Amino acid sequence: MQGNRSHNQGTSQNLPGATQLEISGLELSKTPVKNQQSRKGRYRTFTRPPTSPDLFASGRTEQMASNRLIWEGSNILTQGQNLNWADSEQGSLYYKSPVEKGKGYVTFWLTNDLHTPNPTLLEGEVALALIEEFDIRAACLHLIYAAHATQLERPWEQSFVLSNTQLERYLGLDKNHKLNKQQKLTLMLELAKQPCHLLVYISWPEKGAVGSFSVSRTWLWEIAEPILHFQNCLRDDQGQPIGEETLVGFTLNIRCGHWAQYFLNSEKRLHKSGYYEYGLLSQGFLHDLMSLWHHHEGGVRLMTWLLFKLRVNHNSSLTVELLMKIAFGTSLVEQANGTAKDRKKLVRRWETVLKILRKKGWGLIPDPETYPPQ
Numbered sequence: 001m002q003g004n005r006s007h008n009q010g011t012s013q014n015l016p017g018a019t020q021l022e023i024s025g026l027e028l029s030k031t032p033v034k035n036q037q038s039r040k041g042r043y044r045t046f047t048r049p050p051t052s053p054d055l056f057a058s059g060r061t062e063q064m065a066s067n068r069l070i071w072e073g074s075n076i077l078t079q080g081q082n083l084n085w086a087d088s089e090q091g092s093l094y095y096k097s098p099v100e101k102g103k104g105y106v107t108f109w110l111t112n113d114l115h116t117p118n119p120t121l122l123e124g125e126v127a128l129a130l131i132e133e134f135d136i137r138a139a140c141l142h143l144i145y146a147a148h149a150t151q152l153e154r155p156w157e158q159s160f161v162l163s164n165t166q167l168e169r170y171l172g173l174d175k176n177h178k179l180n181k182q183q184k185l186t187l188m189l190e191l192a193k194q195p196c197h198l199l200v201y202i203s204w205p206e207k208g209a210v211g212s213f214s215v216s217r218t219w220l221w222e223i224a225e226p227i228l229h230f231q232n233c234l235r236d237d238q239g240q241p242i243g244e245e246t247l248v249g250f251t252l253n254i255r256c257g258h259w260a261q262y263f264l265n266s267e268k269r270l271h272k273s274g275y276y277e278y279g280l281l282s283q284g285f286l287h288d289l290m291s292l293w294h295h296h297e298g299g300v301r302l303m304t305w306l307l308f309k310l311r312v313n314h315n316s317s318l319t320v321e322l323l324m325k326i327a328f329g330t331s332l333v334e335q336a337n338g339t340a341k342d343r344k345k346l347v348r349r350w351e352t353v354l355k356i357l358r359k360k361g362w363g364l365i366p367d368p369e370t371y372p373p374q
Contacts, residue, residue, distance in 0.1 A: 218257035
C-alpha cells in the first residue's frame with residue numbers, strides 16, 4: 001500500500017509511501033463529578049491528552065513496519081520459551097537471530113525496568129519466569145505499535161499516543177460482553193506493557209548502497225508510565241470522598257528505540273542509505289488472534305509468523321516440519337518421533353491448525369511432488 005496520506009488530528013504525521021525494501025512518574029487525571037448521582041454504567045466526559053490518528057479509519061488494512069526486529073519481536077511474544085534462549089557471560093538471558101546468512105545478527109534481552117533510563121537485564125530463572133508470563137495476545141499490541149510507528153516522520157524522536165478506547169476497538173474488545181469495563185482496562189494495560197520488556201542490540205552488515213551499522217542496546221518499544229484516568233467517587237455533604245475511585249481509562253505514550261533511525265527513516269530511504277520495510281495489517285487479523293488464542297495457540301503462532309514470512313517471499317516452499325515447530329515448538333515435534341501415539345496426537349493438532357488457517361482465508365497448497373494428488 002503506497003501513497004501519501006495526511007491527518008489533521010493528533011500529534012504525529014504519517015510518512016509518504018515507501019518501497020517494499022529499500023517517562024516519567026505516575027500521572028493521575030481526575031475529573032470532579034458535578035452531580036452526586038450518575039447513571040449506572042455511564043461515566044461523565046473528562047479531558048484526555050490528544051491521541052495519534054486512528055488506525056483502520058479509512059479501510060480494513062494499515063501500513064505496518066515489518067523489518068527483522070519487528071518480526072523477531074513477534075516471534076518472542078508468540079513462541080516464548082520455544083525459541084533458543086541462551087545465557088550470556090554476564091548471566092543475562094538473550095535470544096540471538098542471525099541476518100544475511102550469518103553476516104550480522106539481532107539480539108534481544110529482557111528487563112522489568114520499563115520506566116528507567118538504564119534498565120537492568122534479567123538473568124536465569126527470573127528471565128524465564130517473565131517469558132512464561134508473556135501472553136500471546138501481546139503480539140497484537142506489538143503489531144499495533146508497528147503500525148502507529150509508520151505514522152511518524154521521525155519515530156525514534158517522536159512518540160505516538162494511544163487511548164484505551166482506541167485499543168479496545170483495534171482488539172475487538174468493544175464487542176466483548178464477557179468482560180466488564182475494569183477487566184478490559186486491566187487486560188489492555190498488561191498486554192500493552194509486555195512488548196516493552198524487550199531490549200535489542202543490532203549488528204547489521206553492508207548490503208548494496210546501505211553501509212554496515214550497529215545499534216547499542218536500546219528499547220524495542222519505549223513506554224512512559226501510563227496516564228490513568230479516574231472517575232471520582234461520590235462525596236458527602238462536607239465534600240469528603242465516599243468509597244474508592246474507579247479507573248475508567250488510560251493513555252499510553254510510546255516511542256521506538258534508536259533502531260528506527262535505520263529501519264524507519266524516510267530521509268535515509270530517499271537517499272537509499274537506509275531501510276524502510278513495511279507490510280499490511282488488517283483489523284480482522286487482530287480480531288482473529290484475539291478470538292483464537294485460547295483454544296488454538298498453535299494456529300495463532302503460525303498466522304503471526306506467516307504474516308511476516310509471506311511478505312518476504314510468498315512463493316517460497318515451507319516444510320510441514322518447520323511449520324509444526326513454529327506452531328507447537330521444537331521439543332514437542334521431536335517428542336512425536338518417539339511413539340506412534342505421540343505422532344497421531346500431533347497430527348490431529350496439525351489438522352486442526354490447517355482447518356483454522358483455511359477457515360480464516362490462508363491458502364496452504366501442498367507440494368505436488370511431496371503430496372501427489374492421488
